[in-house]
Amino acid sequence: MPEEASANPFLEEVIAFPGGERLKSCIQCGTCGGSCPSGFAMDHTPRELFAMILAGMREEVLKSNTFWFCVSCYYCTVRCPQEIPITDIMYRLKRLAIQAGYYTASITGFSETFVGQVETYGRSFELGLATGHYLRHHPIQSIRMSPLMLSMVTRGRMSFxxxxxxxxxxxxxxLRRAKELGGAW
Amino acid sequence: MRRYAYYPGCSLERNAAAYDESFRAVAQVLGVELVEIDDWNCCGATEYFSLELLPAYALVARNLALIPPDLDQVVAPCSACYYNMYKTDKNMALYPELARAVNEALAAGHLHYEPGRVRSRHALEVMVEDFTPEEIAAHVRKPLRGLRLAAYYGCVTVRPAGHDDPEYPTRMEQLLQALGATVVDYTLRANCCGGHMTQLDADTAYGMIYYLLSNAARLEVDALVVACPMCQLNLDAYQGQVNSYFGSDFRIPILYFTQMMGLAFGIEPERLGFGQEIVSAERVLEKWRNPPPEEEPVERRPRREKTGLPMPEPLVAGRG
Known part of the structure; x- marks a missing residue:
């Protein structure tokens, strides 16, 4: 398959990280989609998405919601008969979609706020984070969430x-050095 | 005495303080020394991998590099923390180009990590692997008699690292049985709680949580026992949200396995972080304080009913 692969720059782009190469061995068996606990919310099952990658459909793939609904549970990864690190492929697709500018704040905001905290403090405070993210991106839902937040505070489980x-x-x-070195991954 | 490097992780500082308190209390009883990694940083959860790969690995590698040279194992109670350390170590060993890049980044902070130097382990893994059920049972002072429990592992506790079956793990059940509890066959034990999905799409997240709670409710459990702060948060703190979303009425306490170990070891609930849960565990504590009387071994019921088809009389009269 090497000639076909080189004719597909998008495939090469997707697999350009340590371990990504195995995606080329996908046999389209569908075990991944059948194992996915959040697959019902995806516009393309993982198997379908891999077929699209192998077909070089860059824009359709990166605009898909599939990888954003990946909950990193690794069912597909342990079940894949070809030992493709599917969860890591999903992370890779998230990174590519952000770079391509297809997804912005309301989807990527949580990750960005989280990482921002880690880079500022070295630690995260998930609930302060959850509140901030909700207020900014889901103001109406955050009213629904207020009893939850209140009970977390009264039980001493929330840090500000x-x-x-x-x-x-x-x-x-x-981290600065890592960003310089690992830009392509 | 067993010594491990200890990585509590951000959740255990506040949101999951009950897990930290109970793990430390139980470790003390078992003669385990936990050496907290000095000035550890966040593991990045699943979020850093979504944004940048090498910084995500370097973040975890800093913690591994800070582990004192005389320790060769690190234990983390949070499944995400544990798996991130395991994954970083394993992938650095597997892909030399990754190990080179991570160490080049670490060098900017005058650190270095040699893959394979430290074995990353989950708190549950340590309790079920380094101690036999008999050793655990030997410390039981107040058995969890009459408590009906479901063991819930969640995802990365057992997958893909594989210290237990990644599809159908059974060792937490063995542990809870050693504590004297009645353990049900909870088929969704290794399903995902949804992780950070509550932040992304509440409809999807609540559906996943509902699925887990309704299955446990049908098994009439007194509590669902977890090994991860993310699972605990989703099932406990969002249980009310899920109830109002689906019109259900679940009131299932979500407790850490270390809290159950602590109770069985006779440690006071206050020292195990009880009271921090959103869904009250008072009924669990009530049963623990006043266990039902020890049951006599049950006599087998006769297989045949009197009203059945005519059969030869049993040789021994007077039964059934």
Whole structure:
């Protein structure tokens, strides 16, 4: 299959990370889609999406909601007879879709806020984060969420400010270097 | 005495403090020394991998690099933290180009991590693998008699790392049985709770949570026992939301397996983080304080009813 593969720059782009190469061995058996707990919400099942990648349908693939509904449960990964790291392919597609500008704040906002906190403090405070994300992107739903937030606060489970680690400068230096080195992945 | 490096992770600092408190309390009883990694950082959960790959690995690798050289195992109670450490170590060993890049990034912070140096382990894995059920049972002071429990593993606790069957794990059940509990066959034990889906699409998330709760409710459990703060948060804190969304009336306490171990070891509930759960566990504690009397071994009921078809009389009279 090497000639076909080189004729498909999108496939090469998708698999360009450590371990991604195995996607080329997909046999379209559909075990992934059949195993997916959130597959009902996807516009294309994982199997279908892989067929689209193999067909070079870059835009349709990156505009699909499939990988955003991936919950990283690894059912497909452990069941895939070809040992394709499907969950990692889904992460890769998320990164490519963001780079391509197909998805913005309301979808990627949670990840971005989360990562922003980690880069600022070195730790995350998920519930403060959840509140912030909800208020910004789902203002109406956040009214529905308020009893939940209140009960979390009264039980002492909610923190409003994360702890800052002592080695935050060291961590930032590491992350900065990693961003320079790993841009293509 | 067993010594492990300890990575609590962000959830255990606040939201899942009950897990941290109960794990430490139980470890003490078992003679386990937990050496917390100094100045650890967040593992990035599933979010960092969605945005940037190498920084996601480097973030985790900093924690691995900070583990003192005399320790060769790290234990994490949070399934996401555990799996991120396992995955980083494994992939660095598998892909030399990744290991090179991660270490080049770590060098900017004067750190280095050699893949394979530290074995990453889940808190549940340690409890079921490093201790036999008999060793656990030997510490039981107040058995969980009469408590009907379902073991819920969630996803990355057992998958894809595979310290138990990734499809149908059974070792948490064995642990709970060693504590004296009645354990039901909870078929959805390794299904996903939805993770951060509540933040992305509530309809989908609530559906996944409902599915898990309704199955447990049908099995009439006193509690659903978990091994991950994400599972606990989704099933406990969102249970009310799910009830109002579907018109259901679930009131299933969601407790950590370490809390159940602590109760069975006779540790006071206050030291195990009880009271932090949203769905009250008071009924569980009530049963624990006043267990039903020990049952006599049940005599087998006769196989045939008197009203059945005529059959030869049994040789031994007086039964049935």
């Amino acid at each position: 400010t994360p702890k800052r680690i002592q080695g935050i400068r060291q961590l930032r230096a590491i």
